[in-house]
Amino acid sequence: MTQKIDQVTNLGQPGPKGSGNRSSKLPDKTNDFAIRFATVNGTGSASANNLLLKAIFRMGIPVSGKNLFPSNIQGLPTWYEIRVNGSGFTSRANTFDLVVAMNTQTYETDIASVRSGGYLIYDSSWFIPPQILREDINFFGVPFSTLFAEEFPESRERILMRNIGYAGAVAAAITLDLDVISELLDETYSGNERIRNSNHRALELGYNYAMENFNCPLPIRLERIDKNADKILIDGNTATALGCIYAGATVAAWYPITPATSVAENFTKLCSRYRRETITLEDGTTETRSNFIVLQAEDELAALGMVVGASWAGARAFTSTSGPGISLMNEILGLAYYTEIPAVIIDVQRTGPSTGMPTRVQQADIMECAYASHGDTKHILLFPANPEECFHFTVKAFDLAEHFQTPVIVLSDLDIGMNDWVVSNLTWDDNYNWDRGRVLTAEDLKTIPKFYRYADEDADFVTPRTLPGISVKGAYFNRGSGHDRLGAYTESPEGYIQVVDRLAKKHKAAANYVPKPVIELKDGARHGVITLGSCEMAVKEAIVRLESDGLALDYLRVCGFPFSDEVKHFIDTHEFTVVVEQNRDAQLRSLLILETETPPTKLRSVLSYGGFPICADDVVDGLLNELKD
Amino acid sequence: MPSIRKPLIPLAPHATNALGLTVRDYEGTMSTLCAGCGHDSITAAIVQTFFELDTPPEQIAKLSGIGCSSKTPTYFVSGAHGFNSVHGRMPPIVTGANAANRSNIYIGISGDGDSLSIGTGHLVHAIRKNVNMVYIIENNGVYGLTKGQFSPTADVGSTTKRGVPNDVPPIDPVELALSLGASFVARSFSGDKRQLIPILKAAVEHHGFALIDVISPCIQFNNHQGSTKSYKYMREHELNEIDSVFLRSSAQITAELPADSKVSVTMHDGSVLMFRTLPEHYDPRDRNAAMNYIYQAKASGEIPTGLLYIDRELSDIHDLNQTVDEPLINLPLEKLCPGNSALVKFQESFR
Numbered sequence: 001m002t003q004k005i006d007q008v009t010n011l012g013q014p015g016p017k018g019s020g021n022r023s024s025k026l027p028d029k030t031n032d033f034a035i036r037f038a039t040v041n042g043t044g045s046a047s048a049n050n051l052l053l054k055a056i057f058r059m060g061i062p063v064s065g066k067n068l069f070p071s072n073i074q075g076l077p078t079w080y081e082i083r084v085n086g087s088g089f090t091s092r093a094n095t096f097d098l099v100v101a102m103n104t105q106t107y108e109t110d111i112a113s114v115r116s117g118g119y120l121i122y123d124s125s126w127f128i129p130p131q132i133l134r135e136d137i138n139f140f141g142v143p144f145s146t147l148f149a150e151e152f153p154e155s156r157e158r159i160l161m162r163n164i165g166y167a168g169a170v171a172a173a174i175t176l177d178l179d180v181i182s183e184l185l186d187e188t189y190s191g192n193e194r195i196r197n198s199n200h201r202a203l204e205l206g207y208n209y210a211m212e213n214f215n216c217p218l219p220i221r222l223e224r225i226d227k228n229a230d231k232i233l234i235d236g237n238t239a240t241a242l243g244c245i246y247a248g249a250t251v252a253a254w255y256p257i258t259p260a261t262s263v264a265e266n267f268t269k270l271c272s273r274y275r276r277e278t279i280t281l282e283d284g285t286t287e288t289r290s291n292f293i294v295l296q297a298e299d300e301l302a303a304l305g306m307v308v309g310a311s312w313a314g315a316r317a318f319t320s321t322s323g324p325g326i327s328l329m330n331e332i333l334g335l336a337y338y339t340e341i342p343a344v345i346i347d348v349q350r351t352g353p354s355t356g357m358p359t360r361v362q363q364a365d366i367m368e369c370a371y372a373s374h375g376d377t378k379h380i381l382l383f384p385a386n387p388e389e390c391f392h393f394t395v396k397a398f399d400l401a402e403h404f405q406t407p408v409i410v411l412s413d414l415d416i417g418m419n420d421w422v423v424s425n426l427t428w429d430d431n432y433n434w435d436r437g438r439v440l441t442a443e444d445l446k447t448i449p450k451f452y453r454y455a456d457e458d459a460d461f462v463t464p465r466t467l468p469g470i471s472v473k474g475a476y477f478n479r480g481s482g483h484d485r486l487g488a489y490t491e492s493p494e495g496y497i498q499v500v501d502r503l504a505k506k507h508k509a510a511a512n513y514v515p516k517p518v519i520e521l522k523d524g525a526r527h528g529v530i531t532l533g534s535c536e537m538a539v540k541e542a543i544v545r546l547e548s549d550g551l552a553l554d555y556l557r558v559c560g561f562p563f564s565d566e567v568k569h570f571i572d573t574h575e576f577t578v579v580v581e582q583n584r585d586a587q588l589r590s591l592l593i594l595e596t597e598t599p600p601t602k603l604r605s606v607l608s609y610g611g612f613p614i615c616a617d618d619v620v621d622g623l624l625n626e627l628k629d
Numbered sequence: 630m631p632s633i634r635k636p637l638i639p640l641a642p643h644a645t646n647a648l649g650l651t652v653r654d655y656e657g658t659m660s661t662l663c664a665g666c667g668h669d670s671i672t673a674a675i676v677q678t679f680f681e682l683d684t685p686p687e688q689i690a691k692l693s694g695i696g697c698s699s700k701t702p703t704y705f706v707s708g709a710h711g712f713n714s715v716h717g718r719m720p721p722i723v724t725g726a727n728a729a730n731r732s733n734i735y736i737g738i739s740g741d742g743d744s745l746s747i748g749t750g751h752l753v754h755a756i757r758k759n760v761n762m763v764y765i766i767e768n769n770g771v772y773g774l775t776k777g778q779f780s781p782t783a784d785v786g787s788t789t790k791r792g793v794p795n796d797v798p799p800i801d802p803v804e805l806a807l808s809l810g811a812s813f814v815a816r817s818f819s820g821d822k823r824q825l826i827p828i829l830k831a832a833v834e835h836h837g838f839a840l841i842d843v844i845s846p847c848i849q850f851n852n853h854q855g856s857t858k859s860y861k862y863m864r865e866h867e868l869n870e871i872d873s874v875f876l877r878s879s880a881q882i883t884a885e886l887p888a889d890s891k892v893s894v895t896m897h898d899g900s901v902l903m904f905r906t907l908p909e910h911y912d913p914r915d916r917n918a919a920m921n922y923i924y925q926a927k928a929s930g931e932i933p934t935g936l937l938y939i940d941r942e943l944s945d946i947h948d949l950n951q952t953v954d955e956p957l958i959n960l961p962l963e964k965l966c967p968g969n970s971a972l973v974k975f976q977e978s979f980r
Contacts, residue, residue, distance in 0.1 A: 010644035045675060050967075057980075058980070080673065105645040105898050173928075226862055231980075232979040232980060233977050233979055233980070234976075234979045242972075242975070244965070245965075245967065246966050246967070246972070247966075248962050250960060250962075250965065251725060251728050251729050251730065251957065253721075253724075253725060272970075274967045274971065275965070277953070279953070280757035286764040287951075288951065289951050289952060289953045289954075290950055290951050290952050290953065291953055291957065291960055291964060291965060292957070293728040293946075293947075293950045293952055293953075293957065294950075295724065295725070295728060296757075297721065297754070298721075298750050298751060298753075298754040299750065301718065302718070302720075302724075302750070302751055303721075304719030305714070305718045305720075305722050305724075305725065305751070306721045306725030306728065307725055308725065309712075309722035309723060309724060309726035309727075309728075309729070310725035310726060310728055310729035311725075311729075312712060312722070312726055313690075313725070313726040313727075313730040313733070313958060314729060314730060314958035315728070315729030315730070315957050317725060317729065317956045331715055331718070332715065334716065335714060335715050338757075356966060382694045402944075425949050425973075425974060425976060426971065426972055428805075428966075428968065428969040429969070430968050432966070433962070434962055459690075467730075467958065468687075468690040468709075468710035468726070468730065468733055469690070469710070469732060469733045469956075470687060470729055471687050471690055472686050472687045472708035474687075474710075474711050475687060475708050475709055476710065476727025477684070477703055477706065477710075477711035477712075477713065478710070478712045478713065478717055479701075479710060479711075479712075480713065480714060481713060481839070489703075503891035505918065526669075565655075576699070580967070
């Protein structure tokens with residue numbers, strides 16, 4: 001008994017350099033390793049984690065940060081994972097070279113998650129139960145609590161600074177450029193000298209302790225390269241909101257929901273920056289006025305109702321939500337589809353049916369969104385793979401919604417939406433002109449004998465619409481009940497069929513307008529891999545790894561629905577294709593079978609649906625399993 | 630079928646309004662509701678209101694949910710855009726439309742099932758947001774289109790056609806609206822056009838959410854002996870003590886100024902709402918007084934009608950959001966899209 005306790009106590013004392021080293025040792029992992037931070041949510045660890053992520057980004061190295069947080073405000077375990085990869089493969093890692101264990105509640109899992117030969121930084125002020133110790137990893141104890149209690153007597157500040165302290169220790173362990181991180185602190189706290197100084201002090205405390213006591217440099221080491229010159233570090237929800245701004249959306253209606261909340265919140269913030277103008281009143285005084293309205297609705301159903309009302313009136317309008325919101329919106333989605341009113345819906349997907357796991361990721365709304373609402377309905381879907389695409393696809397969504405006079409759903413997800421991704425600089429073509437679709441003005445109406453809402457279809461099977469307030473001649477009665485091509489109420493089979501058949505053709509026509517699939521072909525590949533959205537990084541890494549083992553695979557990432565002919569051609573030209581996606585029921589595979597008339601035997605599945613972002617290792621294993629026979 | 634056109638019978642020449650339009654220009658297609666339906670009287674009052682207010686038909690946007698009442702927008706102002714949406718969801722549709730284009734006149738027609746059962750959540754929030762619109766509940770206490778089930782406004786003890794009494798307490802839309810802080814609350818009776826038209830006019834001119842609960846008997850399913858929403862019951866229990874007139878132009882105001890006018894409210898466009906008679910100690914600008922009056926009348930089995938409460942100072946949805954005067958739909962892309970240079974600058978903080 002005493003023996004065991006001594007062992008733990010010894011771990012608390014780092015002792016001479018190299019203490020804690022065991023037999024296994026990591027190979028050189030310069031610019032290729034993963035770190036996991038285990039903390040308690042609500043303690044302010046996000047700023048320390050982001051500091052490290054951004055500092056690595058500034059060293060020119062491809063990096064990702066994944067926040068695995070609970071659906072809770074304070075007190076539950078939370079993890080943050082950073083993967084550094086010089087080659088640019090930054091999908092989520094599932095073993096970690098370094099784990100920072102700052103949460104005693106989760107010591108057991110955290111210690112278990114360290115790669116053999118890897119490192120564990122922990123607060124040696126606390127006790128580690130001996131049964132969870134491992135011989136094959138290196139324990140680096142830093143007495144954070146004791147150290148910081150002396151330096152920061154005020155308790156809230158001590159908790160926050162302890163986080164910066166572990167960032168300092170990690171910086172030392174991975175040879176992060178201290179100047180870069182100091183500069184970041186200066187920028188972040190430029191307005192508050194006291195906080196800035198505290199942060200610097202905390203950083204140095206952790207850094208210096210590690211430098212004196214760890215066996216630095218370790219095999220997990222950063223080395224400055226230059227891969228981020230034209231890159232930014234941004235989350236998808238911010239990029240989406242920016243897309244809404246650039247597309248000229250003026251009405252947003254939403255209901256708070258994880259993980260979509262920050263789309264509407266960022267839109268509001270961006271509007272206050274770009275959409276406010278000062279006007280001079282008659283009496284010479286000035287007033288600041290808004291070129292937008294953000295409506296916080298009573299529920300998601302109402303949110304989409306507001307969007308449809310605004311679009312009917314002629315504005316570019318959108319709502320942002322997640323799966324549970326889409327469930328509620330089904331009713332209005334059918335109304336908008338059948339009455340042909342544009343609507344942009346951002347679905348930041350999360351895990352599960354019902355409430356499910358709100359802070360976890362999945363791509364499980366594919367089928368629901370494709371055919372949302374009762375009756376025969378089909379919608380246009382866009383599948384961004386990263387924040388850069390969130391920006392561009394969101395703009396595209398508005399153009400498509402107005403061009404085709406129908407709802408367009410952008411299927412982002414929690415991983416893309418809420419995590420920071422390294423992506424190319426966002427660029428904007430100042431010659432962009434919005435596609436408002438076929439909207440007749442009062443002048444246009446003068447040139448035609450009579451206006452009928454659902455007649456006079458064009459090559460894309462779109463008919464002209466008019467906006468309220470324009471002209472008596474353009475007035476029509478928009479109705480979700482049965483209507484014929486003249487817009488009149490109908491209960492006749494012919495009248496009904498004529499309209500819904502055109503709607504089906506219109507949906508099909510959109511296949512040539514949604515973003516083209518991304519295709520990468522390899523010499524000698526007999527099999528294909530199809531994926532979508534945030535799986536991209538993990539799938540591409542898996543394909544490269546399998547190729548180096550002599551297994552060539554062709555790659556296609558679908559970017560929109562309805563599927564274009566390239567998708568069907570890709571499936572047709574391979575013996576079979578494996579569809580990689582993040583849901584239980586192989587929803588993309590099902591949609592492909594239904595919509596491309598592919599025999600089910602030609603499509604196999606690799607699925608990841610536990611709620612954490614997909615890992616390349618799992619894709620490699622899954623693909624090998626499907627391809628072995 | 631709502632597409633049935635009305636026969637154009639050449640009668641004596643119709644009077645024209647300031648726009649040179651006749652009352653026929655404010656009509657819609659033939660009603661397909663049952664003969665004697667209270668809703669048709671409300672439709673007629675709406676037609677008369679817009680005609681007399683000289684409203685350009687294209688400026689009107691008429692919206693509804695689902696149900697008998699929600700069919701009626703087809704029956705008035707053919708020259709206006711109409712939107713027959715889904716059951717109970719008309720308020721959010723109007724909210725969005727109004728946000729996008731504040732220059733239209735929005736009139737929403739709903740029923741007691743549409744507004745107070747499936748759509749209650751939307752109604753209360755449209756009131757809270759003070760969406761600038763006229764909101765009419767054509768209240769008959771019954772689901773007509775599905776043939777006679779009780780609606781949420783059916784009184785306890787009121788019976789179905791077959792004599793089955795309702796035992797669930799009703800929701801009173803007037804009490805609900807007052808408790809939510811609505812800025813314009815009225816109740817009327819479809820059988821009383823003289824009272825309804827001035828209320829409708831004031832509602833159109835009101836800058837904010839104007840709720841009008843119109844008791845409108847269902848001739849088919851709720852006009853029998855045991856009903857509390859029948860013509861007979863209403864004629865016996867209507868308490869018509871609050872009498873208002875709506876005066877549009879200054880000439881009209883001078884000519885028709887009632888000597889006994891107790892309270893007058895100047896609307897946003899300069900027109901005046903006069904209360905000719907009022908019960909003692911009643912001020913339609915005093916929410917507490919209005920609530921007390923309604924509760925007391927109810928206790929003695931009476932249904933007070935008239936424009937019960939008005940607050941013309943309350944900020945509407947655009948005031949609250951400080952939106953520009955120009956309808957948002959008219960803003961050009963140049964004004965909305967910050968352009969590439971702003972994007973470059975924006976991204977500086979993402980490095």
